Amino acid sequence: MRRFQWMASICVLALIGTLSSISFAAYHHMGEGDSAKxxxxxxxxxxxxxxSCALCHTGGKRMQGGKEVSLGSCQWCHYKYGYDATGNIEETLNNYAKDFRNAGRDADALRAIAKLDSDGDGYKNDAEIAALRYPGDAADTPERVAAPYRIFTRREFERLPAKYRHSQCLLMNTHKSGDFYAKYHGIVLGDLLEGLMLESATGIQVIAADGWSQYHPLFPDADPLLYHVFGDYPQAVYYYEEEADAAKNPGIGWCDYSAACCAHLKPYRPIHNPRGLKLLLAFKRGGEYLNPGVLNEQNKLDGEGPFRVIPPQKNPGPPDQGSTSGYQNVIWPFDNDADHNAGFSSRTVTMIKVEPLPEGTTDIDTLEAGWEYVDANKVIVYGAIDPHGTLVEKADALLKDTTGLSTSDFRCSFLKHAFLAQLRLARFYIVHRRYAAALIYVEKRLMGETDGCIAGAQSDPREKDWITNCETQKQIYWALNEIKVLLNVGLKYGPFEVAEVK
Structure with missing residues (x-):
């Protein structure tokens, strides 16, 4: 992983499948023993x-560049505690961590606090752990389900039909640093989302691996700072002046004109892009893959890949001098009202959230899950999208996990076979988008036989329950609950056309 480029030697990573279809990387510091407990x-x-660190450590917010920025648990811990361990680690602990520490900070301490409700959300710690929810985060409860999602790889994008792929040569006009022309290649975001979104969708949040996010409305907006998803952007002209050329006027010039696509452009003539200018999810620049993003020693992002969102200028104009430059007596001095589109171009994008989230769902953990996707050249689209793919994945995962259970977890071996038969029928209806029928099997016939350890906060299964091992029952129950919530999303917003993007 590339969370901290210079600290790679002290990180131990493990990629292991879980009950959830979204996999996470276990992230520990060498010498840290609490995770083993x-x-x-x-x-x-x-x-x-x-x-992961997020079990016991919170994230936080700090001011950066005049803007409040959210930090994940790792970044927040390094920010507050410091790489030299001179800060106050107490400021990063959540209530579950504090209960663990106060009870003795060993395995027995974890057992002792299992029946506490550390975060005060109404669920005991062991129930949240069984449901794969953070026992120290009141916003992460078993009732709430991660929103529907779809994971794409760069390789998948490259294999899509030509109509989905797009290239555009344009100016990236920055506020402070150097401006540049570049040719980016990728996928038109509107084309990607058109076959996935629910009718309730209103906009997207593009989220980078370091937690930075940028909002984009679906359709053109009068606000000059909001870059839309669907529709074309105005054609731009090629603004070239030798005075601005950083290569020919070192020290004073501020624009990089070295891109190959500039070679045949004529000053002050239109830049011809055959399919026009679009909001682009790019993965190549000048024919080369984008350099993956890394966090530098200042905890800031370097690089732009594997994916970068490219918004063209809404109000095309020339590359103006940087705001911090001492040379403003130039042809294009800094103009605060100019369209500085590069500042709204999210780098190292790992997640695209389609808003608003469907009823009963919650965010995936954007600050903890992002870096794995950087390493794997992946991007996840989640939120107000067709839940079908997520439902099939979760049904498959639950079938696999239930098949692997011991018959001793069930009241008798026959009930294990009966449970699996009902689950296979539910999956059949899910695959064929017959969500009402699937919901009957999931909610009435399966959850109704696995809720003894949940209902009324009982600690023992009821006589009628098919699964008699309480810990196993809780895990299966909450996995079924995730499927139930997503089936209700499908029923409320469906039927869906099968998305053409595979």
Missing amino acids: FLEVYPEREGSKLD
Whole structure:
């Protein structure tokens, strides 16, 4: 992983499949022993989102460049505690971590606090852990389900039909640093989302691996700072002056004209892009893959890949001098009202959230899950999208996990076979988008037989429950609950056309 380029040697990573279809990387510091204690008590949670710093450490916010920026647990801990460990680690601990510390900070301490509700959300710690929810985060409860999602790889994008791929040569006009012309290649965001979105969708949040996010409305907006998803952007002309050329006027010039697409352009003549200018999810620049983003020693992002969102200028204009330059007596001095589109171009994009989230769903953990996608050249689209793919993945994962259970977890071996038969029928209806029928099997016939350890906060299964191992029952119940919530999303917003983007 590339969370901290210069600290790679002290990180231990494990990529292990979990009950959830979204996989997480376990992230620990060498010499840190608390994670081993947690896995001693909850070995089935190895490799899950709970097997990470976020189990005990919170994120936080700080001011950066005049803007409040959210930091994930790792960045927040390094910011408050410091790489030299001179800060106050107490400021990064959540209430679950504090209960663990106060109870003795060992495996027995974890067992002792299992029946507490550390975050005060109404669920005991062990119930949240069984449901793959953070016991120290009141916003992460078993009832709320991660929104529908779809994961794409760069390789998948490259294999799409030509009509989805797009290239455009344009000016990237910055506010402070050097301006540049470039030719980016990628996928038109509107084309990608058109076959996925629910009718309730209103806009998207593009989220970078370091937590930076940028909002884009779906359609053109009068606000000059809002760059839309659907529709063309106005054609621009090629603004070239030798005075502005950083290569020919070192020290004073501020624009990089070295892109190959500039070679045949004529000053003050239109730049011809055959398919026009679009909001682009780019993965190549000048024919080369984008350099993956990394966090530098100042905890800031370097690089722009594997994906970068490219918004063309809404109000095309020339590359103006940087705001911090001492040379403003030039042909294009800094203009605060100019269209500085580069400042709204999100780098190292790992997630695209389609808003608003469907009822009953919640965000995936954007600040903890992003860096894995950088390494794997992936991007996840989630939120107000067709839940079908997520439902099939979750049904498959639950079938696999249930098949692997011991018959001793069930009241008798026959009930294991009966449970699997009902689950296979539910999956059949899910695959064929018959969500009402699938919901009957999931909610009435399966959840109704696995809720004894959930209903009324009981600690023992009821006589009628098919699964008699309480810990196993809780895990299966909450996995079924995720499918139930997503089926209701499908029923409320469907029927859906099958998306052409595969």
